[in-house]
Amino acid sequence: MDKQNSKLRWLIFASVLFTYLIMSSQRTAPGLITDQLMTDFGVAASTIGLVTSIQFFVYTFLQIPMGILADRYGPNFFLIIGAALTGIGIIIYSLSTHEFILFFARILTGIGDATIWVNMVLILRQWFTEKEFTRFIGFAGMTGSLGFLLATVPFSVLIVLLGWRGAFLFAGVFLCLCSLFLYLVLVKKAKQELFVKSKMKREKTSVLLRRIFSTRQAWALFLCHFGIVGGYIGFIGSWAVPYMMDVYGMTRLDASQLIMISLIGALIGAPLIGWVSSCLKSLKRPYVVFHITVLLCWSTILLFKAYPPFSLLVILFFIIGFGFGSNSLTFAVVRQSFPMTESGIVSGFANTGGFLSAVLLPSAFGYILDHFQSTSGSIGDGYYYGFITPVIFSIFGLVGVILIKEKQKDEEQDTKRKKGKKVDRDRENACHY
Template sequence: MDKRESSFRWVVFASVMFTYLLMASQRTAPGLITVQLMTDFQLTASTIGLLTSIQFFIYTSLQIPMGIMADRYGPNFFLIVGAILTGIGTIIYSLSTHELMLFFSRILTGTGDATIWVNMVLILSHWFNSKEFTRLIGVAGMTGSLGFLLATVPFSSTIHLLGWRGAFLLLGILICFCGTLLYFVLVKKPKQLFPNPPVVIENVRQREKLFVLLRRIFSTRQAWALFFCHFGLVGGYLGFISSWAVPYGMNVYEMTRSGASQLIMIGLIGALIGAPLTSWISSRLETIKRPYVIVHIIILMSWSTFLLLNGNPPFPILVLLFFIIGFGFGASALTFAVVRQSFPISESGIVSGFANTGGFLSAVLLPSIFGNILDRFTTGSASLGDGYFYGFIIPVVFSAIGLIGVSSIREAVGRRDRSTVPSEPE
């Protein structure tokens, strides 16, 4: 029986998606307890920013290597190990008694998180035909946003009920359970159902040309345009909500933790809408660059509004800004539509990893820089509001870089489209 015709493939899909849902929540859930950590561990804003950045740094640095290893050794092992590492890291986070334990736990979590997307895509491609894969990869993208959504009001309520340590301990145990479940679903059960898998012939030529390919791509203007394009949208949103959004709502607007987490939820609703809507608009207009440039301009204007209104916009405007910025984050999926349009299939995975590295690099930089600014401008006679005002300069700068990147993108032409058909291996 072919894997792609077996009903068991839906068990694989559900198991992988549930694991991704829980693992994605760990990217932003720590932002709910930023104030609590600063109190319990006597941490400065700079340390909190570094604590948030280190997970994204690990994730970012492993994207391209993970793609290479998954192609060479298969995705199942790395996804299983990644889920278990994320679970163990989350458990250690809940039991931490020193800031060094917090850092170690986030390093483990970032290492595990780095395995999920590349390996998930490869697993789905093995179990589903091309038509099903196209539909399901969109569901996978939305699952990541739903994971962020889980880390808002629902997880905030769990923290209120169990305390932050109990909530993270429970989540860590669930993720470890998912890793065990994936072993049975991806390894043990398929061996029983499909005892004679097809033999895959390794393409030695492509492996030998890997470093030449990387060097050529990294010197391509289009690849760097996509890198900076993604840099401008992802970090401003993801880096901010994972560290400073909840403290911002609590300190500047005197909101409760649950109330401030609702701001994040509004942004995530925008992200859930942004991905499919901007893709549909681009398809209807038969162009990606024009609507994507408009998105970048709107995001730059939105972050600039925080500066124009002294870092403290009226609450209705604040809600609208969170929604728009979240919408822009969802629209960042257009980056990979440009990748698919601009590069041959044989190169699209590496270019996607390179572009994704740009997005998460900005998510690494923003929390730490923002925290340093808060420390600098909330001492002496300066107020906390002044610190946030100057902090918002960072996402404005990042957005401007993104606008330069998207403006530098070259729309595909017929010659490039024809080159997307991969050649047969020798």
């Protein structure tokens, strides 16, 4: 089958991205019911923070191994089984009666979630030409933000109608059906094998990994993704809704609407920031600006002792979301700085930084809340000191983006130096004559 000229590729494109939409929504959806979980299971905020972050930990740990497995056995199996595992994990989550079952369910969900991005990229690469792939991978990135958006007001409405257990049960069953549909499309209808065994040079991979871990540029990208992604996803996916309910006395639906404003900012920011950087012919300068902007936003919330005027809070959340859209520049720098043979692993390494911070922030925030509730009994003080966490994370991100060496800019400076030396030599020669 000529995949890149087949009409079937559009069905594959739609089905894969739709599955990614539903799966990405379940990364932050548990943040909508944080307070209900604490009440129903009688657990502390730190425990719920750990339950929330465990999925991101599993996702982070499996990024590079998943890339190796996908290269060896093909993307079809892992994408199909990943959607099924995520669905089963969410179903168990909805039926859980103990916090240990919650942990197990989120671990299973994290294993399934870890399969989606790498294998989706490989499938799109197989079925679309190079130009189409470049254009559609941007749509894939926006689909993730749309998934976060789905986990705000729409999923909140579903929770109100069905209860939190019914809403998550529905999402889990729906993802299992998506897995079945992917099997019918990718394997049966496309007449492709579920498993594709291919030889892989393990030694080459180990050499690349050693090179990456000793490269300043890779660590700079790791840090800037750590700062820009974790503060946003980690907070939105865990404590944003409880914060607005506890501090501002908002309903769950109203709080989710404010999160939706932040996610709209992310949707607008991603393509607009890419356009700005292309106009400026620089990746580092706009990235530095947006890292500073996000740091100032978190610091402003801290300056108002976690209780800024509501109109200002809306603006700050929108700007933080808009700044989060700049995280795509991390992978633009990867493409600029590393050869094609290394870009996949470097992208996985940088992405690991982002989701590692998403693992750490909910737990750290939860421990701070528990500490101040037990010592002073003030939830407001807990949130105030809790916001120190995203401020610190943003400082790490700013350090990382400052450490980035922009290859294009450096090459232009080298060219100017060479031209200047040539002019000097010409002048010297002219003086001799």
